[in-house]
Amino acid sequence: MIALPIPLIVSLVLGFLFVRAWVRRDRPRLFLALLAACALQGVVVSLCQHYGLNGLLAVQPVTATVIPPLAWVTLQTTAIRAPDPRRDLVHLAAPAFTAFCVLFASPALDVVVPGTFAVYGAAILVALRPGTDSLPLAKLEAGDLPALVWRAIAAALILSALSDVLIALSHAAGAHWLAPLIVSLGSSLWLLAIGALSLSQSLDGGEDAPQEAPAGASEPDTTLIAALESLMEKDALYLDPDLTLARLARRLRVPAKRLSAAVNRATGENVSRFINGFRIRHACSRLATGANVTAAMLDSGFNTKSNFNREFLRVTGATPSDWIAQKHAKPPA
Incomplete structure (x- = not known):
């Protein structure tokens, strides 16, 4: 009986969702790119952790750090402002710097990779602080749901950063056997979360958050x-x-x-x-x-x-x- 590792199963699911969305053409291209990046990362994790392709260990942190800036740019250009290549392409610096660390400063990866996820996750939460009206390009029909979905995506990014911290703690405690388990389960959870959430129809534009009373209209x-x-x-x-x-x-x-x-x-x-x-x-x-x-x-x-x-x-x-x-x-x- 063929047994597939969890990250690869997640990648297959995300790959199916990507093909389905591509055929239906009902999602913006940046959402499709985010979904594809998550699916690719699941494949890379599987090949490294479960199939012994150690040559891809140098690729894994680079492909991982593509996802947080891509999520940020997707939020900005689909819900907040018009695309601006000069402003958006600067976020390629994150995976580029990760590649530099892979080649010349590999110990720094323990800080760079989780830091990238944590910083972009926090940035998304800060951008959403004003509430639903912080997303002027989102469809008003969807109400509060777009902001809630984006907060969940930010939480998934921060969860990934925390999983890297847990891996470092397991090594420090001598429990090296825990690291592959954390990588498999942790990456599978946040990849599936980001990929699935990116397909929410609410982003084309829970419970409703309570509104503040009028503060005195001028x-x-x-x-x-x-x-x-x-x-x-x-x-x-x-x-x-x-x-x-x-x-x-x-x-x-x-x-x-x-x-x-x-x-x-x-x-x-x-x-x-x-x-x-x-x-x-x-x-x-x-x-x-x-x-x-x-x-x-x-x-x-x-x-x-x-x-x-x-x-x-x-x-x-x-x-x-x-x-x-x-x-x-x-x-x-």
Whole structure:
């Protein structure tokens, strides 16, 4: 009976997901590159740790340190800002420096590799600190989910750094037999996590995080919110499932951060929830006229049923089916 090591099984799964996404063409190229990098790293780990190809030991840290900067650039260019080759290509310095250490300063790899994962994981968490509205290019339909998925990817990067620390501690304690086990299980977990999370449809744009109460809207905030509401009522932009904070800000000719802050101060909500409120009210009007749930969802700017159900429950306090039942219920005698 053929037995495959865990990292190789993970690579096969990621490879299948990569081919599936490539054929369907439903993911941006950078997400596919991130998925491919994770699959490749699983193959390299398997060949080194389980098949004795020691010649690849020098390659393993280099291919590993491609993943954290690739995750960072993917976040930046798909959710925060437009691609900028001059700014993005500088992150190739991480695997390049790792290759330099492999050739001329191999003891430094014990710090460079986990440090790269920890630094980029922490950088992603810092970039997400403002909340959902820190991702102006993410689809507003997805609500808080894109930020949650990216936080999970950051956690997977930090988990990898911690696994390297555990390997160093096992060597220091003389438990050398633990190192291959940690490499296999640790790498398999974070590779599978990053690869699977990168395919989340929420990134094309859990529980909802509680929002802070309005912090006192100023007159300019009130004026801006009035302009936003007028834009919604006049052009019904909320019906576009691809609507983003960045597009709204361009229509209103204000910076995205200015719009996000105004909505938060005036309503206590983020922009995603504010826009989804319009969508759910439109869906309710469609349901009231006899449309089925799927038709109401698609007609109201939602592409994903899970997002629609979550936002419907948040806004109305009931699921779509319960809301319909309540509307058709006969009044008590």
